[in-house]
Amino acid sequence: MKAHVYVTPKKTVLDPQGQAICNALRKMRYAGVADVRQGKCFELTLDDNLPLADARTEVERIAREVLTNPVIEEFSFRLE
């Protein structure tokens, strides 16, 4: 089983990396991009014998306690 965790800067937090990319895209004449935000994604390979409910709890705990800085970031995840 795979878990995908997405960690992004909170909406209220300035994202200079994203802004730099957005400015670069405009200078390079890519049309139609109003804003860019950059985040991190993690692909966790889980043991196949882990029950789905446990996997969900564990991934949520890992995302909250290890992968995310709660001051400036938020996360979402999905299992597949």
Added chain:
Amino acid sequence: MKAHVYVTPKKTVLDPQGQAICNALRKMRYAGVADVRQGKCFELTLDDNLPLADARTEVERIAREVLTNPVIEEFSFRLE
């Protein structure tokens, strides 16, 4: 309209960051994680008057030409 672009190291490329996270998780006694791969994700806010087909073409072009290093990375994207 939003576009989400996910850039991850190719399967054949070593991912030391992901391995470090995986080792850390094991030392911290999180159960059931066999492997971790780390990538980047980008949230592009697109102009609302951009037609869907054009948006798809443009995001695919941006992802391929700007956001991804084709030697070591691959990408996927979705529009919403």
